[in-house]
Amino acid sequence: DVKVTQSSRYLVKRTGEKVFLECVQDMDHENMFWYRQDPGLGLRLIYFSYDVKMKEKGDIPEGYSVSREKKERFSLILESASTNQTSMYLCASSLGGTGDGVEAFFGQGTRLTVV
Amino acid sequence: AQKVTQAQTEISVVEKEDVTLDCVYETRDTTYYLFWYKQPPSGELVFLIRRNSFDEQNEISGRYSWNFQKSTSSFNFTITASQVVDSAVYFCALRDPSGNTPLVFGKGTRLSVIA
Numbered sequence: 001d002v003k004v005t006q007s008s009r010y011l012v013k014r015t016g017e018k019v020f021l022e023c024v025q026d027m028d029h030e031n032m033f034w035y036r037q038d039p040g041l042g043l044r045l046i047y048f049s050y051d052v053k054m055k056e057k058g059d060i061p062e063g064y065s066v067s068r069e070k071k072e073r074f075s076l077i078l079e080s081a082s083t084n085q086t087s088m089y090l091c092a093s094s095l096g097g098t099g100d101g102v103e104a105f106f107g108q109g110t111r112l113t114v115v
Numbered sequence: 116a117q118k119v120t121q122a123q124t125e126i127s128v129v130e131k132e133d134v135t136l137d138c139v140y141e142t143r144d145t146t147y148y149l150f151w152y153k154q155p156p157s158g159e160l161v162f163l164i165r166r167n168s169f170d171e172q173n174e175i176s177g178r179y180s181w182n183f184q185k186s187t188s189s190f191n192f193t194i195t196a197s198q199v200v201d202s203a204v205y206f207c208a209l210r211d212p213s214g215n216t217p218l219v220f221g222k223g224t225r226l227s228v229i230a
Contacts, residue, residue, distance in 0.1 A: 030215065031215055031217075033217050033218075035220075040124075040222065041222065042206070042220050042221060042222035042223050043206065043220040043223075045217050045219075048217045050215035051215075058217065088158065090160065092160075092218075094218075096215050102148055102165065102210065103148075103150055103162050103165045104150075104162070104217075104218050105162060106152075106159055106160040106161075106162075107159070108157070108158060108159045109158040109159060111158075
C-alpha cells in the first residue's frame with residue numbers, strides 16, 4: 001500500500017516563526033504536492049514537484065516555499081507564519097506518466113494553527 | 116483552464132436512502148482523468164475511483180456507482196442504501212493526460228447520513 005506520512009498531525013506556531021511541514025512517501029512516486037484546505041474553498045494547490053529539486057507554483061504560493069532534495073521527501077516552508085495561514089495542509093504523491101496509477105495518495109493532514 | 120464544479124455544498128439523507136453527488140467539469144483536453152475521493156472526519160483523503168476520458172462505461176463497486184457522461188461533462192457518484200459510515204466530504208477531481216500535473220479539485224460535497 002502507498003504510504004504518505006506527514007510529520008505532524010497538529011501544530012501550533014507563533015506569528016513570525018519559520019515553520020517546516022514534512023512529507024515522506026514510500027512508493028517511489030515522481031510527483032508530490034502540497035494542498036491547503038479551508039472551509040468553503042476546497043483544496044487549493046500551493047506547490048508541486050515532479051522530480052527531485054524541481055518545483056512548480058500552484059494557485060496560492062505566496063508566503064510559502066518548498067524543498068525536495070530527495071525523491072521521497074517534500075517539505076513545505078512557511079517563511080514567516082501569519083494567522084491567515086492557519087489551515088489544514090495536505091501532502092500527496094502520485095506516479096508520473098499516464099495510465100494506471102495516476103491517482104494521488106494523501107497523507108493524514110497537518111492542522112496548523114498560527115497564534 | 117480546468118475546472119471542477121460540485122454544486123451541492125451539503126446533503127443530508129436518512130440511512131438507507133440513495134444519494135447522488137454531482138460533479139461537472141471543464142477542460143480543453145480531449146483526454147483526461149477524473150477521480151472521486153472521500154474525506155471522513157479523520158481528515159485523510161481516500162481515493163475511490165479513477166476514470167479515463169476514453170472509457171465511458173459506468174462502474175459499480177458494491178453500494179457505490181459512478182455515471183460518466185462526456186456529452187454533459189459530468190461524473191456523478193451514487194451511493195445506494197446509504198449508511199452512517201458514508202458520512203464524509205466527497206471530492207471530485209480532474210487531471211490532464213500529461214504525466215506531471217496536479218489534480219484540480221472541486222470544493223467538495225459534505226454528506227451527512229442520519230440514522
